[in-house]
Amino acid sequence: MVEVKINRTVDARGSFCPGPLMELIRAVKEAQVGEVIEVLSSDQGSKRDIPLWVSKAGHILLNVNDNGGYTSFIVRKAK
Amino acid sequence: MKKVVVLGGGVGGTIVANIVSRRLKKDANVTLVDKSGKHIYQPGFVYVAFGDEQIHNIIRDEGSLLNKDCKLIIKEATKIDPKDRKVVLDDGQSLDYDYLVIATGSRIVPEEVKGLKEGAHHFYDAEAAEKLRQALIAFAGGKVVVGVGGVPYKCPPAPAEAACQLDYYFKKRGIRDKVQIEFLSPLPRVFPLEAVNPFVTKIFEEKEVAYHTFFNVDYVDPEAKKVYSLEGESVDYDLLILVPPHRGAKVIEESGLGDRGGWIPTDKYTLQAKGFDDVYVVGDATDIPISKAGATAHYEAKIAANNIITQITGAGSLKHYDGKVRCFCDAGFKKGISLSFDYTHPPKPPSNLSLSAYLGKVILNKMYWLTIPSGRF
Incomplete structure (x- = not known):
């Protein structure tokens, strides 16, 4: 896998749905186009909501990693 | 005498100040600092907007809600220094404390x-x-x-x-x-x-x-x-x-105590600010990922008050906040829903809009001033 430079990591572990999604949305709003954001979530609802939102908003979900206890979502701001 | 300073005269701050000053008359001096000196029943705003309530009915002087042993200072806190245990006010006055309660709420931006x-x-x-x-x-x-x-x-x-x-x-x-x-x-x-x-x-x-x-x-x-x-x-x-x-209060951001949104990292069980066992945080000011609401502040305040009393007297043990929130929503036509939940129990879906949930809200709207700020309920 090609290494992706992560510009910002948002640790939303311990935050309940929709907390991690909201944290990601805020980070994407603040980021420049092309930047990569990683969000860490321990909430199960994120596995459904985050990919849905990324797709709807037209950004790119580069990777989803299940780390046992939490999941990391890596998202590139596309527009 | 231990000095307890409470920042913020909303529902959370008022309840903590009243419980601690009532129960520790001889052991603690309680001072509440609020920039306006006015206590607002914020759920009333929506009724004002729809013409069913008037502003003057949802605002009272904070002094009228505090018990007589609690001192009220109507000033704005501009700096909190938890390492030196002091708070600076907008007139330059400095307040030392043994225990601090941050109930500075949120502000709209x-x-x-x-x-x-x-x-x-x-x-x-x-x-x-x-x-x-x-x-x-x-x-x-x-x-x-x-x-x-x-x-x-x-x-x-x-x-x-x-x-x-x-x-x-x-x-x-x-x-x-x-x-x-x-x-x-x-x-x-x-x-x-x-x-x-x-x-x-x-x-x-x-x-x-x-x-x-x-x-x-x-x-x-x-x-x-x-x-x-x-x-x-x-x-x-x-x-x-x-x-x-919304963001956290300016004083939190200017004191470097908040996260990116100005919310204070808080232990979700003891309600102590992370890293400071003599600083408690209640209501909107915390970063706890639950509803920012009056009911949250109400239940948290009772836990924070108990824990300060425990620390001062050395009796009992710290209580844990279980994430309890209860609220009533008015859906119009004298019908509503009530929701209760905590950290481990999601709310039960209501089956119908009900008159009883609506009445719960009406009673809370009317009885708030007599019941909630005192900390007795």
Whole structure:
């Protein structure tokens, strides 16, 4: 896998749905186009909501990693 | 005598100050600092906007709610120094403390969304609620759009409650057929609490409230009367009601105690600020990922007061906050829902809108002043 430079990591572990999604949305709003954001979530609802939102908003979900206890979502701001 | 300083005269701060000063008359001096000296029953704002309540009924002097052993200072705290255990006020006065309670709440920041201040109404302060009341009176027909301008915000059900109140208001005026109501949700569903969402969606359908999900407001164009989302959509409006984004209090940000949103990292069980066992945080000021609401502050305040008393007297043990929140939502037509939940129990979906939940809200609205701030209930 090609290494992706992560510009910002948002640790939303311990935050309940929709907390991690909201944290990601805020980070994407603040980021420049092309930047990569990683969000860490321990909430199960994120596995459904985050990919849905990324797709709807037209950004790119580069990777989803299940780390046992939490999941990391890596998202590139596309527009 | 231990010195207990409480910052903020909202529901959380007032309850802690009253419980600690009442129970530790001989062991603690309690001082509450509030910049306005006015205590506001904030759930009343929506009723002001819809013409069912008057501002003067939802505001009281903080001094009238505090017990006589508690000292009130009407000043703004400008700096908190937890290492030196002191708070600096806007007149330069410095207050030392043994225990500090931060109950500074949240503040609205409409300026963080372009065009929101100029193009949208809200009901999150007295002035805005009154302005919205007048706009609603003048509204003769067209599209009313109601939603959330940024997260987090106080009282998560409030926008959905406002949508239902709009339906009720225009039906009472006999012009509901001339008004379209549309709801903007930042989430993939209309209601933040997943378990309750199917029920609220059904209510919206019955009340003919149309909705857009995953609509995170990017900006408002007041001239074109359009609101745009980060997801790339836009919605036209004739009247726009958007809950403004919120941040923690300025003093928290200026003291370097908050996260990016100005919320204080707080132990979700003991309610102590992380890293400081002599600083408690209650209400909106915390970063705990649960509803920012009066009921949250109410239940947290009782735990924080208990824990300060325990630390001062050395008797008993620290209690844990279980995340309890209870709220009543008024859906109009004398019907409502009540929701209870905590860290481990999601809310049970209600089966129907009920008169009893509506009455719960009416009773709370009327009895608030006599019951909640005292800390006895």
